[in-house]
Amino acid sequence: MPAPHPGALDPDEAALAARASSEALPEDEPVPVMQQILENPFLLLFIGVAMPTVLYIVWGVMEIVNIPVAK
């Protein structure tokens, strides 16, 4: 039975051991917010486009529109 890494338990053994010592199973714990963000490629794609667009294009256009008219 191939173990992925030496010394590590395979998932079934880990679940059994956790239940035996009444630890919370890894599947029950909530996923941290940062991990949810970094694991979502489409969210990252959206942020990667939206941030520069807002900070450069939108902010820049706002500055230009606010240039006063000459007297």
Add this chain to the structure above:
Amino acid sequence: MSAIEPPRQRLWWKQPLDRVEGTWIAIAFAWCLVMFFMMPYWHIYGRQNLANEAYRNTPENYQAKTDAMVAKYKVREETDLKIPVVHPPAGSDVFLIARLWSWWPMLELEAGKTYRLHLMSMDYLHGFSLQPENINIQVHPGYEHVVTITPTAPGTFGIVCNEYCGINHHTMASRLYVVK
């Protein structure tokens, strides 16, 4: 281990940060902060042109203001094109027109005195580059840019257009005189 495989633990975010990785991140972040704060610092204390005064205007209005200045302060004409040379009073507003493919008029300023130099283009984008100084300003159509300048030493300075503006861009040059 490769980036294509899923991480060893389901909740990998909780894996404690390795000391070497933490040190690397700290050093890289410190350098990012240095580079970030160098930008405003050098913009101000490195005597770069502060781009902070501009107005929206029309070519007709701006031409009228420039003509008024030329009418009041013209001292002579130069070159075959008979470009007027103006000697405006210290502290006043000085107007320079950039058009395809010339600068109009020519300016004669006094050393040690401060002027408000207005720059605007009548047609397309040009660049105001004062030679041999390190002053370079974009000259836009429709926007009047104002720079406060104080010539420090007398002499003859060159003005070249450093923003490509067409077939005769390379001929778009002028002189700026600074007298005592």
